[in-house]
Amino acid sequence: xxxxxxxxxxxxxxxxxxxxxxxxxxxxxxxxxxxxxxxxxxxxxxxxxxxxxxxxxxxxxxxxxxxxxxxxxxxxxxxxxxxxxxxxxxxxxxxxxxxxxxxxxxxxxxxxxxxxxxxxxxxxxxxxxxxxxxxxxxxxxxxxxxxxxxxxxxxxxxxxxxxxxxxxxxxxxxxxxxxxxxxxxxxxxxxxxxxxxxxxxxxxxxxxxxxxxxxxxxxxxxxxxxxxxxxxxxxxxxxxxxxxxxxxxxxxxxxxxxxxxxxxxxxxxxxxxxxxxxxxxxxxxxxxxxxxxxxxxxxxxxxxxxxxxxxxxxxxxxxxxxxxxxxxxxxxxxxxxxxxxxxxxxxxxxxxxxxxxxxxxxxxxxxxxxxxxxxxxxxxxxxxxxxxxxx
Numbered sequence: 001x002x003x004x005x006x007x008x009x010x011x012x013x014x015x016x017x018x019x020x021x022x023x024x025x026x027x028x029x030x031x032x033x034x035x036x037x038x039x040x041x042x043x044x045x046x047x048x049x050x051x052x053x054x055x056x057x058x059x060x061x062x063x064x065x066x067x068x069x070x071x072x073x074x075x076x077x078x079x080x081x082x083x084x085x086x087x088x089x090x091x092x093x094x095x096x097x098x099x100x101x102x103x104x105x106x107x108x109x110x111x112x113x114x115x116x117x118x119x120x121x122x123x124x125x126x127x128x129x130x131x132x133x134x135x136x137x138x139x140x141x142x143x144x145x146x147x148x149x150x151x152x153x154x155x156x157x158x159x160x161x162x163x164x165x166x167x168x169x170x171x172x173x174x175x176x177x178x179x180x181x182x183x184x185x186x187x188x189x190x191x192x193x194x195x196x197x198x199x200x201x202x203x204x205x206x207x208x209x210x211x212x213x214x215x216x217x218x219x220x221x222x223x224x225x226x227x228x229x230x231x232x233x234x235x236x237x238x239x240x241x242x243x244x245x246x247x248x249x250x251x252x253x254x255x256x257x258x259x260x261x262x263x264x265x266x267x268x269x270x271x272x273x274x275x276x277x278x279x280x281x282x283x284x285x286x287x288x289x290x291x292x293x294x295x296x297x298x299x300x301x302x303x304x305x306x307x308x309x310x311x312x313x314x315x316x317x318x319x320x321x322x323x324x325x326x327x328x329x330x331x332x333x334x335x336x337x338x339x340x341x342x343x344x345x346x347x348x349x350x351x352x353x354x355x356x357x358x359x360x361x362x363x364x365x366x367x368x369x370x371x372x373x374x375x376x377x378x379x380x381x382x383x384x385x386x387x388x389x390x391x
Contacts, residue, residue, distance in 0.1 A: 002320060002321060002324040002383055002386075002387065006383070006386070007324050007325070007379075007383065009128060009130075010124055010128070010130070010379050010382045010383055010386075011379055013123075013124040013127055013128050013382075014120060014121075014124055014375055014378045014379055014382075015120065015123075016371070016375050018120065018123070019116055019117060019119075019120040019374055019375065019378060020098070020103065020116075020371060020374070022046070022116040022119055022120065023096070023103055023108065023112060023113050023116035023369075023374070024096045024103075025042060025046065026039055026042070026043065026086060026107070026112040026115065026116060027095075027096040027103075027105040027106060027107050027108050027112050027113075028095060028096050028105075029042055030088075030093045030106065031086055031087050031088055031107065031142075032087065032088060032089070032090045032148070033087040033088065033089065033090065033142065033143060033144065033145040033148035033149040034063070034064075034087070034142065034143065034148050034149055035063070035064065035087075035142075036064045036086050036087040036141075036142035037063050037064035037065075037142070039086045040064050040065065040066070040067050040086060040140060040141075040142065043067050043086065043140055044056065044067050047067070047069050047119075050123070052069045052071070052122075053069060053070070054067055054068065054069045055068045055069070056068070057157060057162065059141070059153045059154070059156040059157050059160075060152055060153055060156045061142055061143055061152075061153045063142075064087075064141075064142040064143075064153075066139060066140060066141040066142070066153060066154075066157065067138075067139070067140045067141075068137065068138065068139050068162070069122075069137075069138045070135050070136065070137050070138075071122055071125060071126055071131065071135060071136040071138070072135040073131035073132060073133050073134055073135060073389070075132065075133040075134070076133065076134070077133030077134025077135070077389055078133075078134045078164075078165045078166070078388065078389055079134060079135045079136070079137050079164040079165050080134070080135075080136055080137070080164050080165070080166055080167075080168065080314075080384070080385050080388055080389055081136075081137045081138070081139060081163055081164030081166070081167040081168070082118040082119075082121065082122065082136060082137070082138045082139070082167075082168050082170075082381065083138075083139050083140075083141075083154070083167050083168070083169050083340055083344075083352075084111055084112075084114065084115030084118055084138075084139070084140050084141075084169070084170060085111060085115075085140070085141055085142070085143075085144030085145070085154075085340065086107070086112060086115065086140050086141070086142065087141075087142045087143065087144050087145055087148075087149060088106050088107040088110065088112075088145065089110075089145050089148075089363050090148060091106070091363075091364070091365050092365055093106050094106045094365050094366075094367070096108065098371075099368075101370060101371050101372055102368045102369070102370060102371065103368065103369050103370075103371050103374070104366075104367065104368045105367065106365075106367060107367065108359070108367045108368060108369045109172050109359035109360060109361050109362045109367040109368060109369050110171065110172060110359075110362035110363065110367065111170055111171050111172065111356065113170075113356075113357055113359060113369035113374055114170025114171060114172065114356035114357055114359075114369075114374070114377060115140060115170060116374065117170055117356075117357060117374045117375075117377040117378040117381065118138065118168065118170050118377075118378070118381055119138070120374075120378040121377075121378045121379075121381035121382040121385065122136055122138055124378065124382045125382055125385055125386070130382070130385075130386055131385065131386070131389055131390065132389075132390045133389060133390060134388075134389035134390075135389075136385060136389075137163070137164045139154075139157065139162075139163075141153050141154050141157070144339075144340065146186065146300070146302050147186060147300060150300060150301065150302060151302070151303060151340065151343055154340055154343055155343055155347060158343055158344060158347045158348050158350075159347065159348075163344065163348060163350055164350070165314075165350065166312075166314035166350065166351045166352070166353075166388060167340075167341065167344050167350060167351070167352040167353070168318075168352075168353055168355065168381055168384065169339060169340055169341050169352060169353065169354045169355070169356075170355065170356035170357070170377060170381075171339050171354045171355075171356045172356045172357060172358070172359035172360070172362060172369070173335070173354050173355065173356060174330075174355055174356060174357065174358060174373075175333070176330060176331050176332060176333025176334070177308075177310075177315070177318075177319070177329075177330040177331065177332045177333065177353065177355070178306070178308065178332075178333060178334060178335035178341070178353075178354050179235065179307065179308040179310055179332045179333070179334075179335075180234060180235045180236040180268075180269065180306065180307050180308070180334055180335065181236050181305065181306035181307075181334060181335030181336070181337075181338065181341075181342060182236050182237065182239065182240075182266040182267060182268055182305055182306075182338070183266065183267050183268075183269075183271070183273060183302075183303060183304045183305035183306075183338070183342065183346065184264055184265070184266050184302045184303055184338045185264065185265050185273070185276070185277070185299060185300055185301050185302055186262070186263070186264050186300045186302060187262065187263060187264070187265060187280065187297065187298065187299050187300070188260065188261070188262040188297070188298040189217065189260065189261045189262075189284055189295060189296070189297050189298075190258060190259075190260050190295070190296040190298075191210045191213045191214055191217070191258065191259045191260075191261075191287070191288070191291075191293045191294070191295055192210060192257060192258045192293060192294045192295075192296070193207065193208045193209075193210050193257055193258075193292075193293055193294075194294070195207050195208075195255075195257070197250075197254060197255070197257060198254070198255050199253060199254060199255070200253045200254065200255050201253075203255045207255065208291055208292045208293050209291070210248060210256055210257065210258055210259040210291075210293055211248050211249075211256060211259055212291060213259060213287050213288075213291035213293045214246060214248060214259035214260075214261055216287050216290070216291065217261060217283070217284065217287045218243055218246065218261060220283050220286070220287065221241050221243055221261075221263070221283070222241075222243075224241045224279075224283065225240055225241040225242065228240055228241060231268075234268060235332075235333065235334045236268065236334040236335065236336070237334065237336075238268075239266055239267045239268055239271070240264070240265070240266045241263070241264075241265050241280075242263045242264045242265075242266075243261055243262070243263040244262060244263045244264070245260070245261065245262040245263070246259070246260070246261050246262075247259070247260045248260070265280060267305060268305055269305040269306065269307040270305070271305065273301065273304060277299055280297075280299075281297060281299075284297055302338055303338035303339070303340075303342035303343055303346070304342055304343070304345070304346025304347065305342065305345075305346060306335055306338070306341055306342040306345045306346065306352075307345060308341075308345070308351055308352070308353065309351065310332060312351045313388070313391065314351045314353070314388055315351065315353070316387075317384050317387035317388035317391065318353050318355070318380075318384045318387075318388075320383075320387055321380050321383035321384040321386075321387055322355075322380055322384075324383060325376060325379055325380050325383070326376075330355075335354060339354055340352070341353070341354045355377070355380070356377060357369050357370055357373040357374045357376070357377045358370040358373040359373075
């Protein structure tokens with residue numbers, strides 16, 4: 001258990017006004033996914049002005065190079081990463097505002113508010129000289145939100161070995177400690193016939209029907225999902241195959257030339273994503289062959305499956321710190337969405353904990369975050385760093 005004197009020391013060093021000002025600066029700059037260069041530049045300027053040494057990494061995306069900074073104790077040891085994305089979904093921009101204890105604006109929930117809390121934790125560790133060994137690596141990046149980004153900026157950094165020995169991610173998830181999550185792809189299938197546009201009564205008798213092909217594909221995907229649903233229930237649920245959109249035709253009596261279906265495919269840890277893709281492509285190929293249509297598949301890999309070893313010392317350090325602040329450990333549970341933790345887990349086998357402030361409205365124009373809980377997150381992150389790195 002963290003000593004009370006240390007907890008009180010960390011709490012006294014967290015500057016609520018400074019934290020809120022950081023969040024306000026980040027939210028005030030529009031940063032739709034793929035175009036977060038301006039807010040990353042502002043963050044670089046802010047950190048440099050405060051005396052942090054920064055570096056920029058294009059990591060396949062020179063339009064918005066990621067911002068990296070290290071807080072080094074001066075003694076060898078482990079490295080804990082604070083990781084935050086500063087891009088937001090493509091919705092109308094909402095400027096920052098304060099409403100009582102709530103901070104509002106585009107990205108305030110997902111996840112500029114949480115990123116500001118992580119920055120404040122780094123300041124606390126520096127100002128209080130609280131690290132005896134090891135280092136903090138802070139990374140902020142673009143290209144998180146699908147379908148505009150597929151995580152490949154961060155993935156490039158991870159593949160190049162630019163990551164910590166453990167990672168904290170301040171996404172707005174705090175009801176449980178996520179220990180298991182499914183991998184995910186989005187897919188889109190276009191089924192086309194080669195004939196010209198034609199009135200329904202004028203079509204050749206043997207002309208392929210893209211709607212019939214689409215209906216067959218939907219049936220096959222439904223059967224696949226039924227098979228997957230027979231798998232044993234896990235904390236993260238079951239694997240799935242889902243259709244969210246079906247479109248065909250221009251007007252009611254023109255024989256359509258194309259049918260489009262779109263959806264997701266999710267799988268559990270231990271499943272090879274290449275096998276998942278091969279199975280799906282085989283299913284589409286059968287429809288293509290039997291209905292005499294041409295099929296095109298857009299297969300977008302979002303994130304791999306995620307698992308967290310609860311026996312890892314990093315988890316113990318986090319739970320000890322969370323208990324010190326909240327009075328009891330955080331119960332374990334699933335991660336129902338995919339985030340950057342999936343990338344660290346599936347690509348580099350690095351333990352990653354997603355834990356952020358109380359917030360809501362993500363992926364809407366009504367985002368908000370609890371300011372007092374931003375302070376709490378900053379305290380938990382700083383205490384976790386001390387427990388993990390000073391051990």
